[in-house]
Amino acid sequence: MTPSRRSAPLLSRRALPLLLAPLAAPALARAGEAVVVKDLLGREVRLPRPARRIVLTQGRHLPALALIDPDPLSLIAGWSADLRQANAPEYAQLRAHAPGVDRIPIIGRGPVDTISFEGILGLQPDLVLLSRFTAGGPDGGLVRRLDAAGLPCAVIDFFADPLMDSEPSVAILGALIGRSEQAAAFNAYYRTKMDQVAARVGSVEPKLPILVHAHAGGTACCFSAGSGIFTSMVHAAGGRSIAEGVLTGQMGQLSLEYILSADPFAYVATGGPFGGARGGITMGTGATAPEARDGLARVIETTGLDNLSAVRAGRAHALWHGFNDTPAHYLAVEALARWLHPDRMQGITPDASLAELNDRFLSIKMQGTYWVDLR
Structure with missing residues (x-):
């Protein structure tokens, strides 16, 4: 970026x-x-x-x-x-x-x-x-x-x-x-949520390195975001992607050797529908936290990523890949910020924000698992 x-x-x-x-x-x-x-x-x-x-x-x-x-x-x-x-x-x-x-x-x-x-x-x-x-x-x-x-x-x-x-x-x-009034109401809410995170973590230096492992398990290790999309969310959460500057496009492949040498502070896999059937992580509508967590553990074990210090320290997580194409991506920003800066994010939880989103705005609710921790 x-x-x-x-x-x-x-x-x-x-x-x-x-x-x-x-x-x-x-x-x-x-x-x-x-x-x-x-x-x-x-x-x-x-x-x-x-x-x-x-x-x-x-x-x-x-x-x-x-x-x-x-x-x-x-x-x-x-x-x-x-x-x-x-x-x-x-x-x-x-x-x-x-x-x-x-x-x-x-x-x-x-x-x-x-x-x-x-x-x-x-x-x-x-x-x-x-x-x-x-x-x-x-x-x-x-x-x-x-x-x-x-x-x-x-x-x-x-x-x-x-x-x-x-x-x-x-x-x-x-x-x-x-429906301009409804759009303005959502945008005001969105901006409030993004500004809350920025106030907590926006000035943090240095930015903590993170690996976003896209479509984890469903593709060869390790597909990641280079610019835009998840990388901009990582920035908003007070982090930096280890793929930034290495991958020239929006998405690309990182070698396991590079990832292990970069030793990111946190590891975040993304998953979605059919995750388990494709060897990935089942997340999103209808998914349960246990099956998402099981998929995350399987991906880490089968790719050799269990050697990362982030995994050994309990900083391994999974995120719904669908956040890459929805205005509800502020939920992903909140989750990322909590994983990177838990001490600064006290009182802000994506679980509460999702409940509020469903209650105040969405006529077709988000019902499933959208983030999970390995442990």
């Missing part, structure tokens, strides 16, 4: 009032009012009224909708199958919540080259939501095609640079569906 990106959260707060100036009017929440907003690419998006038929080119944006709308599935005219294919437990929860979810038309599998432009046109949506990735790469190919066809589309994102993009993305989404 470059120095300019490290200051991203502060820069985004300064820029947010300018970005969202057109959103300030309470009239946007009224169903008949026109919407004018700039998306993450700086494109002006105009709707004659808040969107009610939305195509998601990334199904994983559904939880963001669930933060600010009481019935987000009712807004979806079609979507990518990435959520259905990659997260069976979460999709099963959706089916239990709304059996009609299986009838939502599929327009692709997630990667931009699988998205059917004709399928989107046939659904006649009043809004297409894209991520930076599904927008079509640097040239924005899918965006250009949608613009040429006269279909309103907007780019939001919670993956490429979550600490920079999440707040404006939630605000953009709120404006587009006529």
Whole structure:
């Protein structure tokens, strides 16, 4: 991560009032009012009224909708199958919540080259939501095609640079569906949570080294985050990733020899659905703490990471990999900060924050195991 990106959260707060100036009017929440907003690419998006038929080119944006709308599935005219294919437990929860979810038309599998432009046109949506990735790469190919066809589309994102993009993305989404007040309420809550952690650990020096072992056990040892994504969360938690500066991209492979020589202060594996079946760590919706802990122990033992002093000292943990693409990533920041600086984080717990998130905001609850300690 470059120095300019490290200051991203502060820069985004300064820029947010300018970005969202057109959103300030309470009239946007009224169903008949026109919407004018700039998306993450700086494109002006105009709707004659808040969107009610939305195509998601990334199904994983559904939880963001669930933060600010009481019935987000009712807004979806079609979507990518990435959520259905990659997260069976979460999709099963959706089916239990709304059996009609299986009838939502599929327009692709997630990667931009699988998205059917004709399928989107046939659904006649009043809004297409894209991520930076599904927008079509640097040239924005899918965006250009949608613009040429006269279909309103907007780019939001919670993956490429979550600490920079999440707040404006939630605000953009709120404006587009006529729920600016709800979006503002969540963003205020998010900022409070992030600022609480920053006040405790932001000035700590030196930053404690940490290994984030991504998709632990499901890939050869050891896949990690180089820039953005989890690395920015580690920074916010008062740490530094041992992959930073070693891996040139967002993700890459670290050798076991390098990891052992770096001897990080803490070890954090990430897991998700199908973790156990793939030799990884089962975490997320429906997962239990014992099965996540068992998976973590198995990964450490089978990879040779039990030689790390962090493991021997009890500083080995696991985190839900899905935090890499949701505005709820502040929960991961809290967990990381508690693992790195337990003495400074007294009174702040991700368990309490998750309960509050479910109670105050989410219409589709987060129910499962999202962080766990080896012991």
